[in-house]
Amino acid sequence: MGRRSSHTPEELRELILNVSTELIEHDGLAALSARQIARRIGYSAGTLYNVFTDLDDLILTIEQRLLDRLALRLSQVPPSADPVQHLSNLAMAYLAFTQEKPRLWNLLFEHHMPKGQAAPPAFQARMETLLNLVEHAVQPLIVPPDAARAQRTARVLWASVHGITSLATADKLSNVTPENAALLVEDLVRTYLAGLNHDSSR
16 A cells, blocks of 8 residues: 555545546446545545545535536636527537536436435535526516526526436436437527516516
8 A cells, every 4th residue: 555655635635536536427426435436546445534524525526526617618608699599508508518428417416415414505505606607697588677587497497408418318318209408408498488478477
């Protein structure tokens, strides 16, 4: 175990995160274990728990990094004078991101916190950052302006697009339809937004 002293704490943390991410990318969450990580990095399994509280702490850190990357990707989508087109572009960027490393993306929804334990505020804040991005894009379409309705609309869109991406990344979309995910996402966004202000009583 000569490598035990060959890394600073910061380097060791990055090594664990990188190896764990690679394991998930190739084999999914089921492949992740302290023993497997330790074998890959050349340290004892106990070393892992000197850096992370437990596997949940490690997995949440990977998830938070993933959400940061997605937020960066969506923030780089060029603005459009047409709010509907902008939201469609955001949805397509989201879909493309999830399909790049589907097993890693599925981690966000396969991993569950222990019963009775909520995700930490840092994780929840990242989700809010993403939802706020969508909410900001939705606001020009809400007539008359209504902050609560914009918030709800953003979450409906997010959840709906996520449903399609989840089927696609799990390779289950063909069980529902022969159409590809991009066409479904485009149809969903445009159809939903077209009816957004149809019922003025909402």
